[in-house]
Amino acid sequence: MYAVEVERLTKIYGHGETAVTAIADASLQVKPGELVAILGPSGSGKTTLLTSIGLINEPTRGRVILDGTTIADDGWRKGLDLKRVRREKIGFIFQAHNLIPFLTALENVMVALEINGMARREARARATELLEALNLGHRLETYPAFLSGGEAQRVAIARALANRPKVILADEPTAALDTENGKNVMALLKKLAVEHRSAILVVTHDHRMVEGFDRIFDVRDGRIMGER
Known part of the structure; x- marks a missing residue:
């Protein structure tokens, strides 16, 4: 079974003469354990594609199947509980880490688990395990303002992994990092895809960051131009 299946997905903003097609007839499939890049310049439609897969941006036409x-x-x-599906099946990683500033690194991960109904003691154990696995065991009680960019992004990755999602969607996760930290984050995502059997889709415009990806989809002017 594929973790992600997208068939002829189209997203149109506006109507009539002012209509803009952000993504047109996009199709792709991603297996569990795969790290896949959606590569293209700014304005090419890649983020629209990602947010449509992630139940944020309703597609105009086409089919999306998750797990x-x-x-x-x-x-x-119709009748689908979008919030529940998003909470249970999808983990998000954004360009800005979006950590809650008044919560520690540990608490930022715990909150994702507690929202999903996990008891506080169990959530604390799970969050600690994840952060230690990402070499952040010494930063559990640190607030976001005192984390480096790379550390904050790793906390965001731990939060995305917290509920063991089948699909992880990352929108320019290395844009705010230098080259070395950016490559470290991408290598970490590759490792996590294999270990957690998650399908990870990464939107990026940076060709330097896609070394080691299983597959790359090139997006131009709202269309997937090819796969490599």
Whole structure:
């Protein structure tokens, strides 16, 4: 089974003469354990594609299937609890780490688990385990303002992994990092994809950051131009 299946996905903003097609007839499939890049320049439609897969941006047409569940079929599937699917099946990593400033690194990961109904003691153990695995065991009680850019992004990755999602979506996760830290984050994502059997899709415009990816989809002017 594929973790992600996208069939002829199209997203159009506006109507009539002012309509803009952000993504057109995009199709892709990603298996569990794969690290896949969506590569293209700014304005090419790659973030629209990612947010449509992630139940943030409703597709105009096309089908999206996550972990065997059809979430969109010419629009959101009727009767589907989008918030629940997003919470249980998807982990997000953004360009800005978006950590809650008044919570410690540990608490930032715990909150994702507690929102999903996990008891506080269990959430603390799970969050600690993840942060230690990402070499942040010495930063558990540190607030975001005192973390380096690379450390903050690793906390964000731990938060994305907290609920063991089948799909992780990363939008320019290395844009705020220098080259060395950026490559370290990408290598970490590759390792996590294999270990957690998660399908990881990474949007990026930086050709330097896609070494070691399993596959790369090139996006131009709202269309997937090819796969390599």
